[in-house]
Amino acid sequence: MSGQRTTATDPYFPANGDARYRAHRYELALEYRPGPNRLAGTARISAIAGRAPLTDFDLNLAEFKIGRVLVNGRAPQYTHRGGRLRIRPAKPLPAGAAFTVEVHWSGNPRPVRSPWGGIGWEELTDGALVASQPVGAPSWYPCNDRPADKASYQISVNTPSAYTVVAGGRLLTRTTRASTTTWVYEQPAPTSSYLVGLSIGMYQTVLLGDPGLGGVPLSAHVPPHLLARFSRDFARQPAMMRLFEELFGPYPFGEYAVVVADEDLDVPVEAQGLSLFGANHVDGVRGSERLVAHELAHQWFGNSVTIADWRHIWLNEGFAKYAEWLWSERSGGRTAHGHAAAAHRLLATQPQDLRLVDPGRKLMFDDRLYQRGALAVHAIRCALGDGAFFRMLRDWASVHRNGVVTTVGFTTHAARYAAEPLDDLYSAWLYEPALPPMPPAPPLPPSVPAMPGHPPAMGGSPGGRSNLA
Numbered sequence: 255m256s257g258q259r260t261t262a263t264d265p266y267f268p269a270n271g272d273a274r275y276r277a278h279r280y281e282l283a284l285e286y287r288p289g290p291n292r293l294a295g296t297a298r299i300s301a302i303a304g305r306a307p308l309t310d311f312d313l314n315l316a317e318f319k320i321g322r323v324l325v326n327g328r329a330p331q332y333t334h335r336g337g338r339l340r341i342r343p344a345k346p347l348p349a350g351a352a353f354t355v356e357v358h359w360s361g362n363p364r365p366v367r368s369p370w371g372g373i374g375w376e377e378l379t380d381g382a383l384v385a386s387q388p389v390g391a392p393s394w395y396p397c398n399d400r401p402a403d404k405a406s407y408q409i410s411v412n413t414p415s416a417y418t419v420v421a422g423g424r425l426l427t428r429t430t431r432a433s434t435t436t437w438v439y440e441q442p443a444p445t446s447s448y449l450v451g452l453s454i455g456m457y458q459t460v461l462l463g464d465p466g467l468g469g470v471p472l473s474a475h476v477p478p479h480l481l482a483r484f485s486r487d488f489a490r491q492p493a494m495m496r497l498f499e500e501l502f503g504p505y506p507f508g509e510y511a512v513v514v515a516d517e518d519l520d521v522p523v524e525a526q527g528l529s530l531f532g533a534n535h536v537d538g539v540r541g542s543e544r545l546v547a548h549e550l551a552h553q554w555f556g557n558s559v560t561i562a563d564w565r566h567i568w569l570n571e572g573f574a575k576y577a578e579w580l581w582s583e584r585s586g587g588r589t590a591h592g593h594a595a596a597a598h599r600l601l602a603t604q605p606q607d608l609r610l611v612d613p614g615r616k617l618m619f620d621d622r623l624y625q626r627g628a629l630a631v632h633a634i635r636c637a638l639g640d641g642a643f644f645r646m647l648r649d650w651a652s653v654h655r656n657g658v659v660t661t662v663g664f665t666t667h668a669a670r671y672a673a674e675p676l677d678d679l680y681s682a683w684l685y686e687p688a689l690p691p692m693p694p695a696p697p698l699p700p701s702v703p704a705m706p707g708h709p710p711a712m713g714g715s716p717g718g719r720s721n722l723a
């Protein structure tokens with residue numbers, strides 16, 4: 255929130271984000287031409303200064319040509335270097351003051367280089383895709399790029415009419431003039447910059463489930479030649495949504511969409527109300543179904559309940575991984591305890607130099623963090639028993655809906671549901687690198703009904719690489 259930048263910026267990415275103010279709404283108007291990969295944009299950002307007056311403030315934006323910058327309608331001084339647009343308003347902004355920033359920019363967007371390869375705006379063979387986790391958002395728009403700074407978004411994209419534009423949120427309007435179409439999406443839920451998703455491509459749009467039955471609207475945007483495989487691979491997503499609503503509480507956003515890009519992606523990636531998959535994730539035999547569950551679960555854990563900074567990443571990935579196991583358990587596949595035992599055997603053969611809490615930037619997407627994170631969640635479930643564990647989980651998602659959390663916030667919360675103190679469990683699973691013994695199986699409720707009317711899960715491989723998913 256507000257405060258001194260030195261204490262509140264993300265320790266893993268000190269060049270990103272400015273904690274001296276917060277942005278609460280972005281209105282982005284973009285023009286994009288896929289052939290030349292040309293982007294021109296206008297951003298109107300509504301923000302509030304923190305506890306101290308602002309003589310200057312920063313937005314993150316990659317190397318674009320800057321056309322015009324305005325603060326409260328007046329031209330400020332600014333510099334644009336090293337991915338940082340530093341703006342000095344004509345008059346300092348008083349503490350707590352609301353202000354607006356307008357930025358015009360243009361150029362050829364390209365991914366931000368990172369230890370995990372290029373992230374952010376990616377030009378595809380025919381279209382584009384945004385996958386920003388963790389610091390790719392400045393590859394396409396100016397933002398206060400820190401996960402804790404959540405804002406509502408209106409995104410308007412003008413592009414040749416042959417393309418479909420997909421962004422997270424509700425499609426407000428689609429207007430065709432001459433050969434181009436403008437798509438306007440609204441995401442009212444507070445959204446972190448890394449979770450602002452976008453894809454432009456030759457997609458066919460389909461609805462999943464039975465929209466007549468109510469529930470969360472589910473849509474998919476898929477290259478026509480992949481539709482047959484897709485319809486088998488995602489057939490159980492509506493059942494997954496029902497299960498997760500039962501286990502985690504109401505779906506936190508107004509709708510959920512998936513995009514399948516017409517090329518391979520290393521891993522799928524979550525965005526707000528939206529997940530992006532590669533063509534390689536549809537195979538017609540549900541080979542990636544665990545990832546369908548993983549990305550959907552991020553809507554609760556990561557997107558709605560968001561980490562204050564990247565040191566707490568296990569609260570995203572451990573929970574999404576555990577949701578894979580819960581889906582398996584409840585859809586006729588291996589139990590969560592069986593998955594946990596397999597993960598435990600796998601981790602026992604690997605170096606034990608990773609702490610879940612504050613793993614360091616280098617290990618934040620290490621597969622061990624995912625496995626160990628899910629195991630830690632499982633250890634808590636074993637200690638609490640199913641009744642208290644799922645109450646704890648639903649309350650976590652509901653109390654912190656649209657909020658920002660830390661590991662200590664979570665451990666304090668979960669301890670309230672335990673009969674015995676959890677300090678030793680926390681210390682062993684979260685704060686020490688050595689792998690604790692496998693927890694004993696949780697007492698089973700009287701009967702765990704399988705999802706009716708579905709064949710057994712095909713099951714993904716639990717040891718699969720899931721970095722950045």
Ligand SMILES: [Zn+2]
Nearest residue numbers: 571574722723
């Ligand atoms: Zn993930």
